[in-house]
Amino acid sequence: MAVYHKHPSAFPLNFIIIGAGGTGSRIVPMLAQLIQSLTYMANLRPILFLIDDDTVEEKNLTRQLFAPQDVGLHKAKVITERYSQFYPSLEMHGIVGRVDERDSLPTFTIGTLIKSGMSPEDARKIMARRTVVITAVDSMESRRWCIASALHLPSPLSMTFLDPGNEDTFGQVTTFSGIAQCVVTNKLLKDKIDALPVLCPINLTTAYIPMPLTHYFLTPDGERTGGCADLDQTLALNALAASRTFDYIQAMMYNVPQPTHTTRFGLGGEASCSKMDVAWLKRLAEGKEPGYTDYERLLGIFNTTADHFNSLTMESSQAGDELFKRIASGTQPLSDACRLILNALYFIPCFNILEAEEQMAAYNAPKPATAAA
Numbered sequence: 001m002a003v004y005h006k007h008p009s010a011f012p013l014n015f016i017i018i019g020a021g022g023t024g025s026r027i028v029p030m031l032a033q034l035i036q037s038l039t040y041m042a043n044l045r046p047i048l049f050l051i052d053d054d055t056v057e058e059k060n061l062t063r064q065l066f067a068p069q070d071v072g073l074h075k076a077k078v079i080t081e082r083y084s085q086f087y088p089s090l091e092m093h094g095i096v097g098r099v100d101e102r103d104s105l106p107t108f109t110i111g112t113l114i115k116s117g118m119s120p121e122d123a124r125k126i127m128a129r130r131t132v133v134i135t136a137v138d139s140m141e142s143r144r145w146c147i148a149s150a151l152h153l154p155s156p157l158s159m160t161f162l163d164p165g166n167e168d169t170f171g172q173v174t175t176f177s178g179i180a181q182c183v184v185t186n187k188l189l190k191d192k193i194d195a196l197p198v199l200c201p202i203n204l205t206t207a208y209i210p211m212p213l214t215h216y217f218l219t220p221d222g223e224r225t226g227g228c229a230d231l232d233q234t235l236a237l238n239a240l241a242a243s244r245t246f247d248y249i250q251a252m253m254y255n256v257p258q259p260t261h262t263t264r265f266g267l268g269g270e271a272s273c274s275k276m277d278v279a280w281l282k283r284l285a286e287g288k289e290p291g292y293t294d295y296e297r298l299l300g301i302f303n304t305t306a307d308h309f310n311s312l313t314m315e316s317s318q319a320g321d322e323l324f325k326r327i328a329s330g331t332q333p334l335s336d337a338c339r340l341i342l343n344a345l346y347f348i349p350c351f352n353i354l355e356a357e358e359q360m361a362a363y364n365a366p367k368p369a370t371a372a373a
Contacts, residue, residue, distance in 0.1 A: 010158075012131060023228075074094070079094065101146050121210070134162045148338075151178050159177060161211070171241050193285050210284065210292055215227070237265075237267065
């Protein structure tokens with residue numbers, strides 16, 4: 001059976017899209033149209049922040065949602081001013097800026113709300129609501145800064161990230177939360193996880209989809225990392241990336257249980273996804289899932305043990321400085337953005353093995369005999 005992420009009952013009300021290019025510009029009208037159709041949202045003040053420091057160039061007209069009269073104008077302003085006319089249910093703010101510091105997103109979002117007349121206290125309360133952050137940016141280092149800055153907003157534990165990216169002929173969308181999975185070192189819990197059958201007869205649920213920490217920490221910038229600024233992209237790929245990103249958003253808004261953490265697509269009609277299953281959960285708990293908790297690579301960088309790493313990360317979210325000091329000389333250095341991520345990140349098991357054990361026991365319990373007709 002499958003593993004599903006059940007979205008919290010409170011649907012997201014804040015949407016932060018970083019990047020107003022081929023993908024980001026296409027997500028805005030779909031999201032705005034959805035919000036407009038959900039009449040109960042009108043009194044909840046949903047807010048969209050679209051952030052980009054770039055201006056429209058003639059070369060953008062071939063695959064981005066801009067017209068010739070937009071050339072020379074800021075992308076974020078053009079998109080939000082255009083669609084706010086048609087979809088007034090969604091409050092839109094186009095922000096000219098780049099996310100490259102810890103306080104970039106807090107300044108852009110909370111600062112914008114204060115400038116609109118809101119008190120600092122109310123602005124922080126608004127940004128503490130469930131938030132979706134979409135990183136429609138063009139490099140791995142930009143993604144790290146987006147994650148690092150977002151984790152310093154008031155709502156890191158109730159945050160969902162959507163990371164669309166594409167190469168020249170294919171692309172993918174990955175979703176995760178602002179929490180990472182810790183490796184399980186307690187022997188009793190390890191034994192319980194080992195006993196969970198891979199071909200599980202029941203559906204299991206996760207409290208969150210963990211951040212693929214080692215993917216973002218250890219993937220260098222360069223070719224084939226999902227960056228898209230220098231690639232010969234097509235309109236179709238941008239549209240597919242935006243559509244797949246919107247799939248995840250609509251599932252959240254309708255509270256549809258989510259069975260996948262990554263969706264992939266290609267120009268030739270290829271499509272696949274990475275589903276969450278029991279084998280995936282086991283690898284996460286063991287610290288052996290590539291991209292997420294492959295601790296051999298991560299602990300090698302930190303020059304520490306899994307037990308000590310867990311004690312640091314679970315005792316406090318402010319463990320980044322201590323972990324950073326433990327980076328062995330001569331190993332791959334981590335960027336400032338990675339250090340900020342560690343400073344803000346919580347490491348929590350993403351599923352409750354005791355609850356799963358109870359579900360299995362109930363499933364295997366003798367069933368009462370039915371009365372003969």
